Amino acid sequence: MTEEQKRRLEQQLWNIANTLRGRMDADEFRDYILGFIFYKYLSEKMLAYADSILEQDGLTYLSIEEAQAEGEEILEAVKEEAVAELGYFLRPSELFGELAKRGGAKGKEGVSTFILDDLTRILNNIEQSTMGTDSEEDFDKLFEDLDLQSTKLGRNEQAKNDLIVKVLTHLNEIDFELYKSDSDVLGDAYEYLIGKFAAGAGKKAGEFYTPREVSTVIARIVTTGKDRLKTVYDPTCGSGSLLLRVAREAKNSEEVEFFGQEMNRTTYNLARMNMLLHGVHYTRFDIRQEDTLEHPQHEMDRRFEAVVANPPFSAKWSANVTLETDNRFSQYGRLAPSSKADFAFVQHMLHYLDDNGTMAVILPHGVLFRGGAEGHIREYLIREKNWLDAVIGLPANIFYGTSIPTCILVFKKCREKPDDILFIDASAHFEKQKNQNYLRPDDVDRIVTTYRDRTETEKFSHKAALSEIIQNDFNLNIPRYVDTFEEEEPVDLDAVTAELKALEASMAGTDKTIADFCAELGIKAPF
Structure with a gap:
């Protein structure tokens, strides 16, 4: 599929999403349209897989008579193999295309056939088909945000049904091209929609979306020098887009294992859908739902080769005294303040970082210079551990929901260049579009190349010796190291x-x- 065709598909999906716009907020109609796209994806995967295993018998999945004993016997055999391979099962009559056709058929009075009850049952059956299997956790309550009884869908049951039928019918006309083994068109379109919803979700956007350009910078940094990547972990994974972006930069992207945690239940569902839509087998991802700092869900002795995150900026957390003995925080002698959890996320991530790994985290500029407990932790990381590898300043207003300038901190436990810390000031290198700033491809390339080559460029980058950091009392404020002052003409x-x-x-x-x-x-x- 060409780039033009991809853009056309993305626009088609966005137009269908707008069928629900005006009835509900962006983050609400997002859940419906993405959920329906996911249901269509599962159906097409199921149909293709079933046809492939039935081909030797001269059968197609849709030709099976479900009401016949022989048909049921065949379906039981297909189910056993499908659950093992795909992780779930759908009967022929439960497939997206079949349901959309039933809904599109007009009754005697010219109204759409009522399918809401069938749709509710089918979505529940997908989850039920995984019960007691290895994929159960990955599909558990995956469709819980699709409230088909919501009054926002219509004044009465028929109005709700007509709207849902309209959306399903339009989606049914789109070819996702899943039969092309090298195609990730649907995954790209899905992320496009996530980005579009983030643009309209205001402050809520930061909970689930990192702009693609920033994700690309981080992904290229943590894969620098690695021909192969085994594992990537994101403790605040949102929609999972950052995890997936890291894998794309790895040469063995189809072997990478994904680990993540997300506190928001809706966003947690979004992340699991995103993984499956990108063709990630259910055995290759482990996404958990809980508060990462208070209740980490992955084993404390696990270590990951790449660790990335875009945590909520300066979020509150308990900073409970009992956490002082927690292995993630105990060595530092101080906990991050309860009013700002930024360094708590850093400490958590470093605990899970493998000795040969790289970590990149997006944080507000305050972490570079604030004193108190944060200053103590910052000094410990540099003086005692020497794990900080680079500080990258980003432009203001590049994240949805906040206009504050941000930075990327890069950490390594075994640094190739342990005698200095690289500072990059990319704050003035961006393009402004409407109310948002964006990193251009050249801006992304310049940041990554400068990091990889550790080059010094006037008014852009500087390698600060550790003695220079100490002289500045461990204050990492970027203008102390990269002079961007422009002299005025005399x-x-x-x-x-x-x-x-x-x-x-x-x-x-x-x-x-x-x-x-x-x-x-x-x-x-x-x-």
Whole structure:
């Protein structure tokens, strides 16, 4: 599929999403449209897989008679293999295309066939088909945000049904091209929609979406120098897009295992759908739902090769005294303040970082210079551990929901260049589009290349020796290390003086003209 065709598909999906717009907020109609796209994806995967295993018997999945004993026997055999391979099962009559056709068929009074009850049952059956299997956790309550009884869908049951049928019918007309083994068109379109919803979700957007350009910078940084990547972990994974972006930068992207945790239940569902839509087998991802700092869900002795995150900026957390003995925080001697959990996320992530791994985290600029417990932790990371590898300043207003400038901190437990810390100031390198700033492809390339080559460029990057950091009392504020001051052109005082004299002469002539007019009128001049 060409880029133009991909853009056309993305626009088609966005137009269908807008069928629900006006009835509910962006984050609400997001849940419906993404949920329906996911249901269509599962159906097409199921149909393709079933047809492939039935081909040797000269059968197609849709030709099976479900009401016949022989048909049920075949379906049981297909179910056993499908659950093992795909992780779930759908009967022929439960497939998206079949349901959309039933809904599109008009009844005697010219109204859509009622399918809401069938849709509710089918979505529940998908989850039920995984019960007691290895994929149960990955599909548990995956469709719980699709409230088909919501009054926002319509005034009555028929109005709700008509709207849902309209959406399903439009979606059914789109070919996702899942039969092309090298195609990730649907995954790309899904992420496009997530980004579009984030743009309209205001402050809520930061909970689930990292702009693609920033994700690309992070992904390229943590895969620098690695031909193969085994594992990637994101403790605040949102929709999972950052995890997936990291895998794309790895040469063995189809082997990478994904680990993540997300507190928001709706976003947690979104992340699991996103994984499956990108063709990630259910055995290759482990996404958990809980508060990462208070209740980490992955084993404390696990270590990951790449660790990435875009945590909520300066979020509150308990900073409970009992956490002082927690292995994630105990060595630092201080907990991050309860009013700002930024360094708590850093400590958590470093605990899970493998000795040969790289970690990149997006944080507000305050982490670079704030004192107190944060200053203590920052000093410990540099003086005692020497794990901080780079500080990258990003432009303001590149994240949805906040206009504050941010930075990327890069950490390594075994640094190749342990004698200095690289500072990059990319804050002035962006393009402004409407109300948002964006990193251009050249901006992304320049940041990544500078990091990889550790080059120093005037007004852009500087390698600060550890002695320089110590001299600045471990204050990492970027302008201390990268001087971006632009000198103004010198002022020609003689020229300015001559210009002022010329103005005075001109004003004197004007004053005389006004005085003459006033004399003719017999009135007093105003000066």
